[in-house]
Amino acid sequence: MNIRKMALTCTVMLASAAAMAQSTNCEEGAGPLNPAQPQKVSTQQIIEKFAAREAIFKQARNNYTFTQDITVQELDGNMVTGELRLVEDIVYDDKGNRIENVTFAPQPSLRQLMMSKEDYEDFRNKMPFVMTTEDIPKYNLLYVGQQHVDEIDTYVFDTAPKTIEKGQRYFQGRIWVDSRDFEIVKTCGETVPQVRADNHKKKNVDENLMPKFVTYREQIDGEFWFPTYTRAEDTLHFRTGDVKMREIIKYTNYKRFGSTTRITFKGEVKDKDENAPPAKKP
Numbered sequence: 001m002n003i004r005k006m007a008l009t010c011t012v013m014l015a016s017a018a019a020m021a022q023s024t025n026c027e028e029g030a031g032p033l034n035p036a037q038p039q040k041v042s043t044q045q046i047i048e049k050f051a052a053r054e055a056i057f058k059q060a061r062n063n064y065t066f067t068q069d070i071t072v073q074e075l076d077g078n079m080v081t082g083e084l085r086l087v088e089d090i091v092y093d094d095k096g097n098r099i100e101n102v103t104f105a106p107q108p109s110l111r112q113l114m115m116s117k118e119d120y121e122d123f124r125n126k127m128p129f130v131m132t133t134e135d136i137p138k139y140n141l142l143y144v145g146q147q148h149v150d151e152i153d154t155y156v157f158d159t160a161p162k163t164i165e166k167g168q169r170y171f172q173g174r175i176w177v178d179s180r181d182f183e184i185v186k187t188c189g190e191t192v193p194q195v196r197a198d199n200h201k202k203k204n205v206d207e208n209l210m211p212k213f214v215t216y217r218e219q220i221d222g223e224f225w226f227p228t229y230t231r232a233e234d235t236l237h238f239r240t241g242d243v244k245m246r247e248i249i250k251y252t253n254y255k256r257f258g259s260t261t262r263i264t265f266k267g268e269v270k271d272k273d274e275n276a277p278p279a280k281k282p
Helices: 005-019 043-061 117-126
Strands: 064-076 079-092 098-104 139-149 152-161 170-178 184-192 213-220 224-238 241-256 260-265 268-273
Touching: 043 139, 043 152, 043 224, 117 184, 139 170, 152 184
Parallel strands: none
Antiparallel strands: 064 079, 064 241, 079 098, 139 152, 152 170, 170 184, 184 213, 213 224, 224 241, 260 268
């Protein structure tokens, strides 16, 4: 997010109140972290298993339509002082290209923050983060333990990009992998790189800062864990002052389209009958 030039004086006035507000909590709903090594499976095998499942999931999600409801708010303490709202129906064509049909987009009232193209890229790709077999070589993954999240037992990994290529964006943070299905069920972190004034030679560079966020998934149709809720509540530290903000993204109305969806990955085939009843949420 960039900061609006017209609101520079306002950001300084909000700094003290924003610093006291709550920030994104990665540990909400989680039990104690057990650092013990996993039994009967190596950490490398866990990585290989969940990356393979993520590749299948990524392909499967392109066969579902869903609604994406985005809210971005500026905060003064607990009071909302500006807001952007965007509701879109997301569909995919037969080549897997994403199509966004806007159904609700009132005039935004944000006074301090200006949405950048990187923000919209994060809405599409990084907040509903997917780490497939193809993505693994780009990241360092460190096993940190096992943790009970809501009603799920998980393996926990910290992840960060090995290198940052120009024009590319990455996820940096923590992922939780279901110990039974070997699928990512929760992510918490931020997207990088972020453009900060203190990291740039030019004093007047346009800063582009992103909040720390947490994304939860739920099992859809009894098969794949799809993202259903993202929340970010953070203070962005611009050189002109701090801005407290909140983001909430809801992913709803997942519906498989087409008469039959056939999903294949390295010999593993998942056939779906469109008339099959949906599974209950865990």
